[in-house]
Amino acid sequence: xxxxxxxxxxxxxxxxxxxxxxxxxxxxxxxxxxxxxxxxxxxxxxxxxxxxxxxxxxxxxxxxxxxxxxxxxxxxxxxxxxxxxxxxxxxxxxxxxxxxxxxxxxxxxxxxxxxxxxxxxxxxxxxxxxxxxxxxxxxxxxxxxxxxxxxxxxxxxxxxxxxxxxxxxxxxxxxxxxxxxxxxxxxxxxxxxxxxxxxxxxxxxxxxxxxxxxx
Numbered sequence: 001x002x003x004x005x006x007x008x009x010x011x012x013x014x015x016x017x018x019x020x021x022x023x024x025x026x027x028x029x030x031x032x033x034x035x036x037x038x039x040x041x042x043x044x045x046x047x048x049x050x051x052x053x054x055x056x057x058x059x060x061x062x063x064x065x066x067x068x069x070x071x072x073x074x075x076x077x078x079x080x081x082x083x084x085x086x087x088x089x090x091x092x093x094x095x096x097x098x099x100x101x102x103x104x105x106x107x108x109x110x111x112x113x114x115x116x117x118x119x120x121x122x123x124x125x126x127x128x129x130x131x132x133x134x135x136x137x138x139x140x141x142x143x144x145x146x147x148x149x150x151x152x153x154x155x156x157x158x159x160x161x162x163x164x165x166x167x168x169x170x171x172x173x174x175x176x177x178x179x180x181x182x183x184x185x186x187x188x189x190x191x192x193x194x195x196x197x198x199x200x201x202x203x204x205x206x207x208x209x210x211x212x213x214x215x
Contacts, residue, residue: 001021001119001122001141001143002021003016003018003019004017004019004041005195006034006037006038006041008032008033008038008060009032009063009099010099011032012192013030013032013060013061013191013192014190014192014193015028015031015032015038016029016148016189017029017038017042018119018122019045019119019120020119020120020121020122022120022121023120024046024047024120025047025050025120025121026042026047026048026050026120027050027051027052027053028042028052028068029148030054030061030148030150031062031064031065032059032060032061033063033100033102035067035068035071038064049074050074050119051074051075051076051077051117052069052074052075052076052077053078053119053124054076054078054079054137055139055151056079056135056136056137057085057133057135058086058093058163059090059097059102060099060191061150061191062087062090063094063099063100064102065105066102066103066105067103069105075108076107076109077108077109078117078126078137079107079110079133080110080134082130082135082165083134083135083136084110085164085165086135087104087106088104090103090104090105091103111126111128111137112126112128113127113137122141122143122144123143124141125139125141126139126140127140127178127179129149129171129178129179130167130170131159131168131169131171131173132150132151132152132158132159133151133165133166136151136159137150138152138178138179140186145186145187146186146187146189147187147189147198149179149188149189149190151192152171152179153179154190155193155194155195155200155201156196156206157207158171158175158205158208159171172207172208176208180198180202183198184197184198184199185197186198
């Protein structure tokens with residue numbers, strides 16, 4: 001499996017194009033906007049887009065979803081049902097933050113902890129990691145040792161918890177109890193900013209590093 005990170009929206013949100021190299025099937029994870037840019041990359045790579053995968057319901061992660069799904073007849077998969085209220089509020093989110101208008105939508109499939117999703121022949125594990133939002137999920141490839149963590153974890157930081165239904169301790173617990181056990185060798189694509197590894201964050205992240213956890 002290969003991946004291409006495509007920053008979109010004024011928030012430079014990391015939309016990821018995941019490609020199964022065996023089947024040439026692909027998925028876009030968190031298509032937050034700039035649809036022409038996303039489709040240009042899909043066409044450039046010559047892959048067959050088969051689904052849209054969502055980590056959570058914030059507008060910079062889902063703003064382009066409804067239009068893309070309608071344009072290409074793609075299924076929307078994720079996040080977990082607890083984020084339905086965010087998706088229903090999408091038009092209001094866009095007005096509040098000055099984003100292009102975007103319609104709400106209903107995913108074809110809500111995800112739960114322990115589910116799996118496929119991109120071509122590749123299997124991704126679904127890990128429910130609430131805290132930033134209540135229905136946030138993480139996609140994990142065991143074979144690639146790669147996690148797409150949305151806004152749960154960043155290089156040197158963690159997701160905000162001051163939005164409705166966010167909770168700081170829940171987020172810390174999600175990272176320490178659900179992500180760290182996957183292994184220090186796991187590399188991750190965050191919702192914003194550069195990639196990192198769990199090992200690096202365990203060592204130096206001021207919020208969830210080893211010293212923070214033990215304090």
